[in-house]
Amino acid sequence: MVMNEQLNEEKVFKDPVHRYIHVRDQLIWELIGTKEFQRLRRIRQLGTTYLTFHGAExxxxxxxxxxxxxxxxxxxxxxxxxxxxxxxxxxxxCAALLHDVGHGPFSHSFEKVFHLDHEDFTRGIILGDTEINLILRKMGNDFPKKVADVIAKTSDNKLVVSLISSQIDADRMDYLLRDAYFTGVSYGQFDIERILRVMRPREDQVVIKQSGMHAVEDYIMSRYQMYWQIYFHPVTRSAEVILTKILHRAKHLKESGYQFKLQPVHFYSLFAGNVTLTDYLKLDEAVVLYYFQIWQEEEDAILQDLCRRFMNRNLFKYVEFNPNLQMNEWRELYETFKEAGIDPDYYLVVDSSSDLPYDFYRPGEEGERLPIHLLKPSGELRELSRESEVVEAISGKKRTDHKLYYPKDLINDLTKNRDAKEKIKQILND
Structure with missing residues (x-):
C-alpha cells in the first residue's frame, strides 16, 4: 500500500456555490482527472429541467x-x-467525490426505460477495469471496495455512510443549494454554515446540536419546496415523458426490424438488455442529443415527431389527474385517441411524482430512513420530529401528484375528425 501524498501546492476550483473547492490530496486530484469522472461534465445534474429553467445547465x-x-x-x-x-x-x-460517478445521460428517465440502476454502475466503475479503480488501489487492493460499500450504504462504518447518505447529508445539502442557484429560485436556500458548525460525530451517525434545530427545520422545508417547485415541475415532467417515449419508440423500432437512417449503435446493448460497463461509459447527453437531432428526419412519423418536440421544446400539455377517480375517463380517451389516429401509447401519458420530505425511524420497513437526531446539552439524543413542531407536521407524510400529458396541437389539428376532437376536448375540459 502507498500512503496518500499531499500536493506540493493546494489546487482550487472556483465554485459559484461554495466559492472555492480545495484539493490537497494527490489521490483526489488524480481521481478528478480520470476519464470516468470527467465524463460527468457531459451529464446535467437536473436532466430535462433546463427546458423549464434555462439556467439549469x-x-x-x-x-x-x-x-x-x-x-x-x-x-x-x-x-x-x-x-x-x-x-x-x-x-x-473519495466516497463523496465518486458517489454519482455511475449516472447516465438524463439519469432517472434513462434508467426507467432500460431498467438500469446508476448505483450498480457506480459500483462497477469503482471496482472494475477503470482508471478510477487503478488510482484507488494505490491505497490498498481493498480500498475500492471500502469506497463502494460506503456509497452503497453496506459499509460497517455508519458514521462515514451518514456523511454521504442520510436525511441531512452532504449530497442533499449541495444539490439543494446548487440547484436553487442555477434555477434562479430562493426555495433551496438554507444556512449551511450554521448546520456545518452544529454537526457532531457519533459512533454510527452525524448528529446535530440542539441549538441548530431551527437551521435544520429551514433545510427540511427548503428540500420540500424544491421538490414541488423545481424537481417535480410539470413542464420538466412533460419533457421527461417525451424523452422516455423517444427511447421506447427507438427500442420498439429496432426490435421490429426497422431500418434507421442512422443506426443507433450506441443503444444496441441497451435495447438488448445486456449493456456492459464499456458501453455505458460511452453514453453521455451529447451522444443522446446527437441521435435525437438526426432522428428528426427519420421515416417513422412518431419517432420523428417526438424528437422534434424534444429538440424544439414543443412539449405536451397537461391536466390534473386522479387515477382513483378518473380511470374510466382515461380509458375513453385512450380509445378516442386510437380512433383519431393518435397513438395513445406515445401521446397519452399519466405521470406520477411523490416525495417524503422527512421520516422518523421505522425499523424493518423497506427503504427505512435513519432519522436526524438532536444532541441535547445533557448528552441525550432526541429524534428531530419529537422536538420540532414544524418537522412533526410533515413527518412520514408522503405527497403524490398525478398529471395526464397529451399533445394539444395534434388534437387541434383533427379537422377531419371533428367528433373525436370535440369528445377529447370535452373529457379534458380543454
Missing amino acids: HSRFSHSLGVYEIVRRIIDIFQDRPAWNNKDRLLSL
Whole structure:
C-alpha cells in the first residue's frame, strides 16, 4: 500500500456555490482527472429541467465536487473530536467525490426505460477495469471496495455512510443549494454554515446540536419546496415523458426490424438488455442529443415527431389527474385517441411524482430512513420530529401528484375528425 501524498501546492476550483473547492490530496486530484469522472461534465445534474429553467445547465461533475467540498469541511470541523477517526478521512472524501460517478445521460428517465440502476454502475466503475479503480488501489487492493460499500450504504462504518447518505447529508445539502442557484429560485436556500458548525460525530451517525434545530427545520422545508417547485415541475415532467417515449419508440423500432437512417449503435446493448460497463461509459447527453437531432428526419412519423418536440421544446400539455377517480375517463380517451389516429401509447401519458420530505425511524420497513437526531446539552439524543413542531407536521407524510400529458396541437389539428376532437376536448375540459 502507498500512503496518500499531499500536493506540493493546494489546487482550487472556483465554485459559484461554495466559492472555492480545495484539493490537497494527490489521490483526489488524480481521481478528478480520470476519464470516468470527467465524463460527468457531459451529464446535467437536473436532466430535462433546463427546458423549464434555462439556467439549469450545471453538471454532475460540479455537484460531485460540491459534495466532496462539504465533506472536506465537515471533516475539518470533526478533527480532534473523540468519535471521529481521522483514518476515515480519505475514505470519506473519495466516497463523496465518486458517489454519482455511475449516472447516465438524463439519469432517472434513462434508467426507467432500460431498467438500469446508476448505483450498480457506480459500483462497477469503482471496482472494475477503470482508471478510477487503478488510482484507488494505490491505497490498498481493498480500498475500492471500502469506497463502494460506503456509497452503497453496506459499509460497517455508519458514521462515514451518514456523511454521504442520510436525511441531512452532504449530497442533499449541495444539490439543494446548487440547484436553487442555477434555477434562479430562493426555495433551496438554507444556512449551511450554521448546520456545518452544529454537526457532531457519533459512533454510527452525524448528529446535530440542539441549538441548530431551527437551521435544520429551514433545510427540511427548503428540500420540500424544491421538490414541488423545481424537481417535480410539470413542464420538466412533460419533457421527461417525451424523452422516455423517444427511447421506447427507438427500442420498439429496432426490435421490429426497422431500418434507421442512422443506426443507433450506441443503444444496441441497451435495447438488448445486456449493456456492459464499456458501453455505458460511452453514453453521455451529447451522444443522446446527437441521435435525437438526426432522428428528426427519420421515416417513422412518431419517432420523428417526438424528437422534434424534444429538440424544439414543443412539449405536451397537461391536466390534473386522479387515477382513483378518473380511470374510466382515461380509458375513453385512450380509445378516442386510437380512433383519431393518435397513438395513445406515445401521446397519452399519466405521470406520477411523490416525495417524503422527512421520516422518523421505522425499523424493518423497506427503504427505512435513519432519522436526524438532536444532541441535547445533557448528552441525550432526541429524534428531530419529537422536538420540532414544524418537522412533526410533515413527518412520514408522503405527497403524490398525478398529471395526464397529451399533445394539444395534434388534437387541434383533427379537422377531419371533428367528433373525436370535440369528445377529447370535452373529457379534458380543454
